[in-house]
Amino acid sequence: MKKIHFIISLFVLAITLSCSDDNTTVDLESITAPTNISALTTVTQDNTGKVTFLPKGEGVTQYEIYFGDGTATPAIVNPGATVTHVYKEGVYQSKIVGITLDGKRTEAIQEVMVSFKAPENLVVTITNDLAVSKKVTVTAKADFALFYDVYFGEAGKPDPISANNGESVSYTYQAAGVYKIRVVSKSAAVKTTEYTEDFTVTLVNKPSTSAATPPNRVxxxxxxxxxxxxxxxxxxxxxxxxxxxxxxxxxxxxxxxxxxxxxxxxxxxxxxxxxxxxxxxxxxxxxxxxxxxxxxxxxxxxxxxxxxxxxxxxxxxxxxxxxxxxxxxxxxxxxxxxxxxxxxxxxxxxxxxxxxxxxxxxxxxxKAPSAAQTIQLPLDFESTTLTYAWAGFGASDFGPIPVSVITNPDKTGANVSNKVVKIEKPSGAQVWAGASLSLDAKVDFTKGTKIKVTVWSPKVGAKILYKMEDSNSPKDGNGNPTINVEVEATTTVKNAWEVLTFDLTSAASFNTANPYDRVILFPDFGVAGTGTIYYFDDIKQF
CATH class of the missing domain: 2.60.120.430 (Galactose-binding lectin)
Known part of the structure; x- marks a missing residue:
């Protein structure tokens, strides 16, 4: 279990590093906070409770490890190095902190289970990747376990790959075929628990996702x-x-x-x-x-x-x-x-x-259309010639949720325009249900890196997640583009229009050089659908 928190220093340093024959300037303003902070935690199988931490992250020059057992002083660990700590039997909340050169910090809370019982109720899931040939993902979880080793069974590759209990590990084979995959779940006990399966590794010979939707054109x-x-x-x-x-x-x-x-x-x-x-x-x-x-x-x-x-x-x-x-x-x-x-x-x-x-x-x-004929920021949904092809997703069966451009049902206050976007979040819809709109041109950030969205919410305190993607970037395991930016805002009124601001620069993943060409809105993000309706309008940069 990990909970991520971002801690950004309140000042920016400027450091010039010099030597006798070379001058190097480090622009610390360009350094962003560390990302993807975690740690692989393994334990020896000898009833001693000796746990090894291998911290991981991006943009990190040093780690601090807080063991969560009352030890006051954290361990200082360099990237690629490990540190060990002896625990008594119990469950601990360790903290891994990644630190950049200029002191920006990102931390992750990670549970450490130290048990002198052998793992029980081991459940192993092995799947072929739907998008990458010969890539297999293993997920294993057991009671009392801290981590597990996977032997993927390919000739010449005898060493296992380790993962935290309940997390996933992937491996790409050289050739398709049947391989004996062995999973060894481990706690601090001498005894381990194993699972073995003869698994058929396959080639991907057809797409699992559709190509990007073409833009609107006259x-x-x-x-x-x-x-x-x-x-x-x-x-x-x-x-x-x-x-x-x-x-x-x-x-x-x-x-x-x-x-x-x-x-x-x-x-x-x-x-x-x-x-x-x-x-x-x-x-x-x-x-x-x-x-x-x-x-x-x-x-x-x-x-x-x-x-x-x-x-x-x-x-x-x-x-x-x-x-x-x-x-x-x-x-x-x-x-x-x-x-x-x-x-x-x-x-x-x-x-x-x-x-x-x-x-x-x-x-x-x-041929290239004129700007007046394209779907691009700013969006006001007033055009009578364009088709705003919003695509809903995240229904209870993972299918589309209803989304449409309609006549403004509440022409009052902050929004008296004629047309708005209506997104329904039906009962049982996924916590991440929302709707996306592909743009005909990438976003031009010379026009601003903040986004205003006019929102009508049925309640106070609803989180609205605004996301942009590069639809042509490589896809993750769920088929989603890996280049994206997400920013949240929270509604402060109900049954009325208000303008929410999303500062893209507050997201570590944001880069003005990225060709973002898709806008996504998530109403009441993090909460399952209850049959509510949200309205959106006037998506603009400033």
Missing amino acids: AKDVISIYSSKYADVPGTNYFPDWGQGGQGSSWAEFDLNGDKMLNYIKLSYQGIALADGTSVDVSGMEFIHMDVWTADLQKIETSLISKSNGEKPVTKDLVANQWNSIDIPISAFTSQGLTVADIFQLKFVGTPWATGSVFIDNIYFY
Whole structure:
């Protein structure tokens, strides 16, 4: 169990480090508070109660360890080093403090269970990662245990990996197959408790999450070939085959929880053909976009095929096991002499040839819209031409919660605008239920690093969590972008509008260089749904 607290020093130092032949200036104002503070706690199996702490964190130059048993003086530990302490039998609340060069401190409270009983009621969960091939995660928890060791059973890797009781540890194998995974749960007792399972490690050969939702565009700015966002060119054949089935290539339309995408299997070359006699003039467009996912292809070659003068290819590298957002300038084809006023086919070629599979979604030509036609900050939801595609999440079954743009139901006080966002938090909704909106452009922080949101809450004291994400950043184990920033504010009135302020600079993860392109609102964050309704409006920088 960990509880995280941030303690920021009230002053900033400026230190200049010098030596006889070199001058180095350290800008301490750029140093942020440490993050991800924790400690691996292990204990010897000899009934002595000797516990070893291995503190961990980011941005740390030194740790303090408070043992929680009445020992007044903390242990000072350098990064990568350990410290031991002998406990009597009992449960203790230790404190691990990470310290930066200029004295900023972040602390984590961590429970230390010291028991001279062997672990009991061991429960082990082993899962394949849904997004990363051959990656396995183990979680083990037992009564009286402090930590556990996992032997993953891969040849040449005899040493175990340790984790705190109840926490998870992951490992990526060199090859798929069946491995004997052994978990040894340990307390301070001589006797340990074990669990062994023959586990099948798998390759990830299909996406577990959808590609990013395309931005809102008006009809004249996009020509869609395959997407659920825009109106596609009618009569298009997505699997003309062109004789490639004889080489083992095949195709399917893959359905991921209602999100359909093209799947070309053992891709030699496959493609798309518009209806007979149909072609599209993309000379007024600036890019062709597509989202591509693969577990095993290294490259994909995309060709536009003209009725009048043949085809020209452009090749792009692919990163496995994630969505690759590809935008190819139309000029990359016209510079090769291709006429793009009569495109009637698209062709895809895989590298290596006829070996790997590829999933493709959101294929469309587009040009940059004017600022007035885009979803971007500030947001007031008053446009009659834009579609504000809010996506709710976190219902009791983990599905979407209701969210919509409606007529302002309470034109009084701080908000007399016409349109607002309505987010319902139904009974039983998850504590993290909320709604997200993808932006058409990354946030420009020259316009300010604080956010104002006009909020209508049914109660005083509701936490409103404001979050922004870089939707294209690598995903965590739950499929969420790892580059994000979160700031909380609390409502002070009920059944009335008020303006809440979110200072992004107060979050250690915030960086103006990050291309944040998604806004997320969490009403009554940390509290399960009770059937309440919240309204939001006027999301603005200052």
